[in-house]
Amino acid sequence: MAHGSKLITDMKRSDCIKALYPELADRLVVTIMGACAQELYDLGDRDNFFYLQHAMGLASSIGLGLASSLPNQKVVVLDGDGSVLMNLGTLATLARYRPPNLTHIIFDNGSLLSTGGFASHTTSGITDLAAIARGAGCPKVFAADNNYQFLEACAEAFDSNEMCTIVAKVEAVGPDHFGMDIALPENAFRLKRYIKSITNYELRITN
Numbered sequence: 001m002a003h004g005s006k007l008i009t010d011m012k013r014s015d016c017i018k019a020l021y022p023e024l025a026d027r028l029v030v031t032i033m034g035a036c037a038q039e040l041y042d043l044g045d046r047d048n049f050f051y052l053q054h055a056m057g058l059a060s061s062i063g064l065g066l067a068s069s070l071p072n073q074k075v076v077v078l079d080g081d082g083s084v085l086m087n088l089g090t091l092a093t094l095a096r097y098r099p100p101n102l103t104h105i106i107f108d109n110g111s112l113l114s115t116g117g118f119a120s121h122t123t124s125g126i127t128d129l130a131a132i133a134r135g136a137g138c139p140k141v142f143a144a145d146n147n148y149q150f151l152e153a154c155a156e157a158f159d160s161n162e163m164c165t166i167v168a169k170v171e172a173v174g175p176d177h178f179g180m181d182i183a184l185p186e187n188a189f190r191l192k193r194y195i196k197s198i199t200n201y202e203l204r205i206t207n
């Protein structure tokens, strides 16, 4: 996308998550806070979902930790452009450790949508997160501008024996309401119990 051009996409993150939802039933799913978390939650909360509230930028780090500790589990991170930009080093760390059971999906809406819709560095094509992920050394990076490309990339990623990164250009629109009946500590302990029930692995949660 040329510098200065508008973000051209007619893809909505909520539609992407809806299309993925059936595939998320048996995976550990980590989301960023705000609109993305709400969109997944509204489709139906599950014990294998962890909505990382507050800690902007760290959903991919949590996903890396889970995927590395639980090599037999599939892990999916639903991230945002603002969040990745806040912790750009995560792409190099992911590239270095590259757990094959991790799919990192970055929904790039060019916006800090959940806190008022301020433009992020990816607005108008200034910063290209897929190029940064490739430059960081992430082994398999997909850029998706439409639903077909997105679903194709997800199908390949979910089937892959390599860590995959998908940068999906989406519209800067979110839910018309916010409210989730699960707070962060409860969500963390629920995930710990879920992981224990399927793997016998004891997740350590410290405060």
Ligand SMILES: Cc1ncc(C[n+]2csc(CCOP(=O)(O)OP(=O)(O)O)c2C)c(N)n1
Residues within 6 Å of the ligand: 032, 033, 034, 035, 036, 054, 055, 056, 079, 080, 081, 082, 083, 084, 109, 111, 112, 113, 114, 115, 120
């Ligand atoms: C360290 C930190 N700074 C700021 C915030 C406030 N904040 C919460 S969500 C958000 C925007 C996240 O943007 P992005 O990852 O692009 O997701 P979007 O809201 O666009 O879905 C901000 C700035 C925060 N939670 N933590």
